[in-house]
Amino acid sequence: MNQKTMTFLLFGSFLFLTANSRASSDVSLAEVDFDHSVENIKSGAQVAMDVCRLCHEFKYIKYRNLLEIGFNKDEVDVLRGDMPLNTSILSTTKPEIASKLFGMMPPDLSLMAKARRGGARYIYTLLTSYSMDAEEHVDNKLFPGIKMPDPFAYAIRTDDVRQKELDQRIENVSVFLQWTSDPKAKERRRTGYYVIAYLIVLTFLFYLLKRKVWRTLK
Amino acid sequence: MSKLLNWVDARFPLSEFVKQDLTGYPTPRNLSYWWNFGFLAGFVLVLQVVSGLFLAMHYKPDASLAFESIEHIMREVNYGWLIRYIHSTGASAFFAVIFIHMARTLYYGSYRAPRELMWWTGQGLLLLLMATAFFGYLLPWGQMSYWGAQVITNLFRATPFFGDEIVIWLRGGFSIGDATLTRFFVLHYFFPFLIIGLVLIHLVALHTVKSSNPSGINLAAKDNIPFHPYFTAKDLYGLGVFLIVFCFFVFFSPEFFIEADNNIPANPLKTPAHIVPEWYFLPFYAILRSIPDLLGGVVAMGLSVVIFAAMPFLDRSHIPGGARYRPVYRILFYIFVLDFAVLTYVGAVPPSGSLVVIGQVATFIYFALFALLPFISKAEEKWLCKRGLPAEVEELLKSKSSPDKFNCPL
Numbered sequence: 001m002n003q004k005t006m007t008f009l010l011f012g013s014f015l016f017l018t019a020n021s022r023a024s025s026d027v028s029l030a031e032v033d034f035d036h037s038v039e040n041i042k043s044g045a046q047v048a049m050d051v052c053r054l055c056h057e058f059k060y061i062k063y064r065n066l067l068e069i070g071f072n073k074d075e076v077d078v079l080r081g082d083m084p085l086n087t088s089i090l091s092t093t094k095p096e097i098a099s100k101l102f103g104m105m106p107p108d109l110s111l112m113a114k115a116r117r118g119g120a121r122y123i124y125t126l127l128t129s130y131s132m133d134a135e136e137h138v139d140n141k142l143f144p145g146i147k148m149p150d151p152f153a154y155a156i157r158t159d160d161v162r163q164k165e166l167d168q169r170i171e172n173v174s175v176f177l178q179w180t181s182d183p184k185a186k187e188r189r190r191t192g193y194y195v196i197a198y199l200i201v202l203t204f205l206f207y208l209l210k211r212k213v214w215r216t217l218k
Numbered sequence: 219m220s221k222l223l224n225w226v227d228a229r230f231p232l233s234e235f236v237k238q239d240l241t242g243y244p245t246p247r248n249l250s251y252w253w254n255f256g257f258l259a260g261f262v263l264v265l266q267v268v269s270g271l272f273l274a275m276h277y278k279p280d281a282s283l284a285f286e287s288i289e290h291i292m293r294e295v296n297y298g299w300l301i302r303y304i305h306s307t308g309a310s311a312f313f314a315v316i317f318i319h320m321a322r323t324l325y326y327g328s329y330r331a332p333r334e335l336m337w338w339t340g341q342g343l344l345l346l347l348m349a350t351a352f353f354g355y356l357l358p359w360g361q362m363s364y365w366g367a368q369v370i371t372n373l374f375r376a377t378p379f380f381g382d383e384i385v386i387w388l389r390g391g392f393s394i395g396d397a398t399l400t401r402f403f404v405l406h407y408f409f410p411f412l413i414i415g416l417v418l419i420h421l422v423a424l425h426t427v428k429s430s431n432p433s434g435i436n437l438a439a440k441d442n443i444p445f446h447p448y449f450t451a452k453d454l455y456g457l458g459v460f461l462i463v464f465c466f467f468v469f470f471s472p473e474f475f476i477e478a479d480n481n482i483p484a485n486p487l488k489t490p491a492h493i494v495p496e497w498y499f500l501p502f503y504a505i506l507r508s509i510p511d512l513l514g515g516v517v518a519m520g521l522s523v524v525i526f527a528a529m530p531f532l533d534r535s536h537i538p539g540g541a542r543y544r545p546v547y548r549i550l551f552y553i554f555v556l557d558f559a560v561l562t563y564v565g566a567v568p569p570s571g572s573l574v575v576i577g578q579v580a581t582f583i584y585f586a587l588f589a590l591l592p593f594i595s596k597a598e599e600k601w602l603c604k605r606g607l608p609a610e611v612e613e614l615l616k617s618k619s620s621p622d623k624f625n626c627p628l
Contacts, residue, residue: 060289060293111289111481111482114473114478114481115478115479115481115482116478117478181481183293184292184293184299188299188300188303189469189470191300191469192465192466192468192469192470195465195469196462196465196466199458199461199462200462202458203455203458203459203461203462206451206454206455206457206458207455207458209451209455210451210452210455213447213448213451214448214451214452217247217443217448
């Protein structure tokens with residue numbers, strides 16, 4: 001084995017081990033092929049405003065941010081009531097009442113996707129993991145003993161059509177929460193393509209320059 | 219223009235400095251790409267200082283505001299997300315570059331005479347870098363920031379007699395709190411000044427002893443070439459490759475190096491299920507956990523970082539050249555890199571059953587390699603002398619102009 005292969009193998013194994021150490025502790029999450037289109041984010045936002053917002057706040061999202069995902073001014077005005085555009089989206093239930101009801105403050109949702117390994121996949125899996133046992137007791141398989149009652153009544157879904165509808169709603173909410181946790185993701189990736197393309201050209205020129213300079217060396 | 223330059227030169231050795239230490243600086247012509255990493259480390263240092271400066275303009279070192287101010291940077295500040303992700307990815311890049319830089323030094327024996335001071339100032343830089351990274355990791359005030367700092371400051375409890383007092387003194391309270399955050403911010407801002415100072419000393423030492431090279435033998439003067447344009451061009455090319463990898467993480471996977479838990483605000487009442495340090499501390503963290511006794515673990519962890527400084531003493535072989543011409547040393551080097559990787563893995567996962575044993579074995583191997591090196595290197599020297607040095611080494615040493623002389627003691 002020559003030196004280069006050896007180095008390659010060693011650094012390769014190093015990367016593999018490091019990467020694996022993160023992957024191995026992932027719980028099994030649902031495999032979903034999310035569609036992160038603006039339409040889906042907006043539908044998810046509508047569900048989130050109707051359902052999640054009853055108890056949860058979206059601390060780092062302001063009403064005006066909804067304009068970025070396809071809401072028009074009138075729709076936002078309906079949602080915000082008399083709150084200014086530049087305020088965080090808070091829950092409609094008073095926090096004191098919510099924490100009395102559930103025994104804890106319902107957490108902020110705007111960073112939730114980033115705060116859980118798996119992001120949108122985690123949220124999707126969590127919301128679709130509610131089920132009912134023989135004694136009609138509802139629990140969550142991913143998060144047993146969770147204090148949040150089944151928000152979409154997923155455990156008592158009746159037929160396949162209803163399930164499909166729910167899955168779609170939950171998928172949209174997951175996509176929306178992915179957006180709230182990282183609203184600049186799209187801009188970041190778009191910039192990234194230009195940056196990487198530029199760097200590849202630049203590096204190639206540097207390579208040519210290096211070769212040209214070194215050729216003068218006897 | 220030349221008149222102005224003459225005026226300056228009469229008062230300050232500007233042209234002389236540029237010629238001797240920048241453009242005309244004699245550099246061995248046979249340097250491989252492994253020699254790019256010193257320059258890259260300097261580049262990342264500048265990147266961190268500049269991005270950190272802009273972050274500090276918007277960050278609030280206050281326990282009730284810190285977490286929110288990071289989200290403010292990410293969402294409201296123009297290109298704040300870019301500056302913050304450059305800085306957070308830059309920390310990982312810094313360690314990656316430094317680890318490779320150190321591995322190169324170990325492989326090619328660049329720590330040997332006359333470059334001991336380069337190696338020791340480098341060791342000092344590693345310690346400063348680790349301290350700076352540790353202080354910086356508390357600043358986002360997430361769960362992992364908080365509990366990581368809690369665990370690490372708690373290690374000072376192992377200090378004999380004053381353990382508890384020292385921990386309180388370091389934290390500025392009984393647990394991590396606002397006082398800790400403020401002082402960590404100040405220190406995180408201050409330590410880079412020390413780093414820059416020590417880097418300058420590192421460079422002055424370098425320009426006295428000059429670069430080592432893959433042959434491990436100091437080359438004759440004719441085999442040195444001016445730094446500019448040869449190595450400026452080569453360093454730029456290396457920088458381009460580095461930036462492609464770096465920017466891939468910044469733009470497409472910036473959260474790869476950030477634990478999910480750190481996106482939850484610090485909560486002193488709720489311990490995360492599994493506290494892990496950043497990846498670059500994992501091997502040392504694994505060593506800490508492998509020793510069942512707290513004081514023993516802390517001593518072993520500290521030793522595992524500073525033991526590198528002993529390399530010039532532990533390596534007793536006089537055979538010139540690095541691992542390339544020393545087959546036994548080469549095997550030790552590869553075992554070490556593999557062991558380091560295993561420790562990284564062990565440090566990242568919750569300790570359980572066989573992994574504890576693997577961690578302990580890897581810790582043992584880590585120290586055994588250093589402990590056995592004096593004997594192995596001496597035996598290897600004898601063996602190589604008996605067998606005869608590789609033809610290339612003989613040739614390099616025989617060439618009249620090489621400043622190195624070596625005769626087998628047998």
